[in-house]
Amino acid sequence: MQLIDAGNDEWLRVVNIIGGKGVAHKLRQLGVMPGDCIRIIRHAPLGGPIMIEVGGRVIAIGRGVASHIDVEKSECASL
Amino acid sequence: MRFALIGQPNCGKSTLFNQVAGYKAETGNFAGTTVNYTESKVRVGGEVIELVDLPGTYSLTGTNPAERETLRYLGSRQVDVIINVIDSTHLSQGLSLSIELLELQHPMVIALNMMDEAAHMGLKIDGAQLEELFGIPVLPLVASKGRGVRKVFLSALAIAKSRKTPKRPSYSLDIEEAIQSLATFLDGKDAYWDAEPLAIKLLEGDEALIAQVATQTPGLISQIQSAQQRLEQIRGQSSVWTISGERHGLAANLAGKVVEQGERKIILRDRLDNLLLHPIWGYFFLGAILFIFFEVIYGLGSALEAPLIGFFNNLDLTLSTLLGSGTLGSEILVGILKGISGGVAIVLPYLLPFLIGLGFLEDVGYLPRVAFLMDALMHRIGLHGKAVVPFILGYGCNVPAVMSTRMLEDRRDRFLAAALATLVPCAARLAVVFGLVAFYLGPRLALGIYVFNLFVIAVTGRLLTSLMPEETPGLILEIPVYRMPTLRNIFFKVWFRAREFVVEAWPILILGSVVLAILNYFQFADIFNVLVRPLTWVMGLPERVGVPLIFGILRKELSLIMLRQALGVTDFADGLTPIQMVTFTVFVVFYIPCLATLAVLKRELGWREMFLIALLTVVIALLAALVARGIGLLVL
Numbered sequence: 001m002q003l004i005d006a007g008n009d010e011w012l013r014v015v016n017i018i019g020g021k022g023v024a025h026k027l028r029q030l031g032v033m034p035g036d037c038i039r040i041i042r043h044a045p046l047g048g049p050i051m052i053e054v055g056g057r058v059i060a061i062g063r064g065v066a067s068h069i070d071v072e073k074s075e076c077a078s079l
Numbered sequence: 080m081r082f083a084l085i086g087q088p089n090c091g092k093s094t095l096f097n098q099v100a101g102y103k104a105e106t107g108n109f110a111g112t113t114v115n116y117t118e119s120k121v122r123v124g125g126e127v128i129e130l131v132d133l134p135g136t137y138s139l140t141g142t143n144p145a146e147r148e149t150l151r152y153l154g155s156r157q158v159d160v161i162i163n164v165i166d167s168t169h170l171s172q173g174l175s176l177s178i179e180l181l182e183l184q185h186p187m188v189i190a191l192n193m194m195d196e197a198a199h200m201g202l203k204i205d206g207a208q209l210e211e212l213f214g215i216p217v218l219p220l221v222a223s224k225g226r227g228v229r230k231v232f233l234s235a236l237a238i239a240k241s242r243k244t245p246k247r248p249s250y251s252l253d254i255e256e257a258i259q260s261l262a263t264f265l266d267g268k269d270a271y272w273d274a275e276p277l278a279i280k281l282l283e284g285d286e287a288l289i290a291q292v293a294t295q296t297p298g299l300i301s302q303i304q305s306a307q308q309r310l311e312q313i314r315g316q317s318s319v320w321t322i323s324g325e326r327h328g329l330a331a332n333l334a335g336k337v338v339e340q341g342e343r344k345i346i347l348r349d350r351l352d353n354l355l356l357h358p359i360w361g362y363f364f365l366g367a368i369l370f371i372f373f374e375v376i377y378g379l380g381s382a383l384e385a386p387l388i389g390f391f392n393n394l395d396l397t398l399s400t401l402l403g404s405g406t407l408g409s410e411i412l413v414g415i416l417k418g419i420s421g422g423v424a425i426v427l428p429y430l431l432p433f434l435i436g437l438g439f440l441e442d443v444g445y446l447p448r449v450a451f452l453m454d455a456l457m458h459r460i461g462l463h464g465k466a467v468v469p470f471i472l473g474y475g476c477n478v479p480a481v482m483s484t485r486m487l488e489d490r491r492d493r494f495l496a497a498a499l500a501t502l503v504p505c506a507a508r509l510a511v512v513f514g515l516v517a518f519y520l521g522p523r524l525a526l527g528i529y530v531f532n533l534f535v536i537a538v539t540g541r542l543l544t545s546l547m548p549e550e551t552p553g554l555i556l557e558i559p560v561y562r563m564p565t566l567r568n569i570f571f572k573v574w575f576r577a578r579e580f581v582v583e584a585w586p587i588l589i590l591g592s593v594v595l596a597i598l599n600y601f602q603f604a605d606i607f608n609v610l611v612r613p614l615t616w617v618m619g620l621p622e623r624v625g626v627p628l629i630f631g632i633l634r635k636e637l638s639l640i641m642l643r644q645a646l647g648v649t650d651f652a653d654g655l656t657p658i659q660m661v662t663f664t665v666f667v668v669f670y671i672p673c674l675a676t677l678a679v680l681k682r683e684l685g686w687r688e689m690f691l692i693a694l695l696t697v698v699i700a701l702l703a704a705l706v707a708r709g710i711g712l713l714v715l
Contacts, residue, residue, distance in 0.1 A: 022489075028323050029137035031175065031327065033323070043358075044451055045359075047455050048455035049554050051356070056172070058558040059557055060557075060558055061553070062458075062463055
């Protein structure tokens with residue numbers, strides 16, 4: 001499943017990050033990597049970004065970027 | 080001796096810097112406030128040291144110019160000790176940068192900042208254990224309150240003196256082999272870097288660095304590629320992911336060892352986003368916040384402007400009856416007075432409340448949330464929400480706005496954001512809008528100009544986007560927690576920015592007024608007026624407005640200050656009709672950014688882009704002024 005299809009408040013595990021060097025690099029920098037646990041906090045309306053929590057940090061991610069992140073549901077809770 | 084402050088964006092480096100050096104670096108509760116480095120001399124333990132505040136960076140492999148700046152500075156080995164500032168509320172994230180820094184094998188200390196917030200979130204951090212694991216000093220810090228600052232610096236000084244270099248954590252065997260093979264090849268080949276840290280960075284595929292080193296090292300590219308390929312065969316994924324993934328895992332592992340998660344207290348600020356970022360209410364609050372902001376500036380400003388103007392007009396009258404008029408000396412004196420009174424009565428009353436309000440919004444952490452709310456709309460003008468930051472900074476001053484476009488990765492995005500940000504009415508132009516339109520024609524019309532301005536920016540953005548098709552990957556932006564701004568910080572921030580007006584702009588305003596007095600006396604002003612007559616004629620403005628418009632390129636306030644003098648009135652209502660006021664203001668809001676902004680455009684983007692943007696703004700200004708005049712003729 002892609003991150004863009006996931007709902008609010010579910011814990012998810014990042015399976016894969018596909019897509020351009022730029023996007024992958026930026027996500028890596030902010031600590032979003034395969035294996036990490038993330039949670040969607042909220043969606044902005046009108047096709048706006050989604051807000052996720054990863055490793056105690058809150059990040060806003062555009063829908064375009066979110067469609068490059070493969071996730072699966074997981075019981076993991078990140079620190 | 081030189082100390083460098085390094086850390087991830089919004090970890091509080093600049094706050095720490097300002098604690099010891101006085102307010103010299105801009106701070107704000109969002110990522111990327113510092114885009115170039117600030118230096119200052121400070122005294123530590125009886126010694127004078129050079130303290131450098133570097134732009135925040137998530138990792139040392141930089142994709143945007145702000146991040147590359149940090150790496151370049153570190154690579155050039157001028158630093159005696161690194162003070163690595165970490166936001167304790169997300170330690171594992173910060174530690175991955177720390178590990179990268181350890182790889183540089185520079186003397187280093189770690190300052191765990193925001194310990195108060197971490198405690199509040201129920202996090203217990205075992206600094207002593209981290210100290211043991213890394214073999215370098217790890218100290219607690221609350222930079223915003225000045226707690227622990229002294230200890231951090233004394234410890235840094237001791238480490239710098241002992242020149243004790245830390246040992247970097249090791250990677251898995253296969254990665255270490257790749258590093259060593261490349262390091263052996265690189266040994267002694269680069270003047271700046273040690274072989275091992277350089278090898279790691281090159282294996283990680285830092286393109287800018289590879290290009291830089293490859294020019295002096297023949298055969299480098301094939302060496303890197305073979306090392307990368309070997310690693311890829313073993314791991315089945317690119318070496319970039321392998322190395323950063325392992326570092327990331329190591330950081331998470333370390334954090335797991337030293338952080339204990341206790342019970343988290345949920346307080347108001349944790350729930351605040353449910354309201355402020357609500358799909359419907361969020362926009363309502365955004366509108367309300369901006370509206371209140373506007374009303375406060377207008378309320379305070381106009382309450383001050385009226386009596387001040389009255390006072391200076393009396394002074395003006397007394398002076399001319401005392402000195403008589405018509406002599407060059409008295410004209411110059413009146414010019415000086417106009418320059419001074421313009422600053423006191425027209426600019427400062429609006430500038431100060433504006434700077435206080437902006438400082439508050441910045442420090443609270445609301446700005447990145449505006450980016451979150453506005454991202455969908457920003458896409459319609461070809462940018463993503465991150466470009467909201469240059470826009471909002473633009474309302475203060477276009478110079479930092481253009482500089483902040485450095486945090487955008489893409490060159491097209493930087494050009495577009497810079498071009499559009501120069502159309503944002505800065506505090507100087509705010510003085511024109513409020514001092515002229517709001518004061519004489521009412522705040523609603525001034526608000527109308529701001530809304531019209533947003534509309535023009537949106538249309539321009541759309542047009543430019545259709546010329547430069549979108550390749551923007553999209554928004555990726557950290558959202559900080561809300562923080563209560565400290566009075567002290569807001570005070571210094573406002574002072575820091577207002578001083579810029581007092582020291583740099585005001586003398587130009589006074590000088591401009593004097594020059595105009597001389598021009599008037601010798602009747603030279605007409606030459607300038609005739610030059611821009613085609614423009615002023617089309618807009619239906621008096622001929623004498625030409626000089627203020629030309630001089631407005633130096634400083635935007637100047638066009639308003641000189642306008643009084645050029646028209647020969649103390650009350651604008653005597654020299655301009657309401658429609659002319661609106662047309663003039665709209666033109667001033669859009670046309671050629673001031674000299675300082677032009678300079679920074681040239682530096683950030685280049686000559687060609689600077690001229691392109693200047694030309695674009697004149698065309699837009701003229702069109703916008705004509706539209707405003709047309710609407711004015713219909714409505715007013």
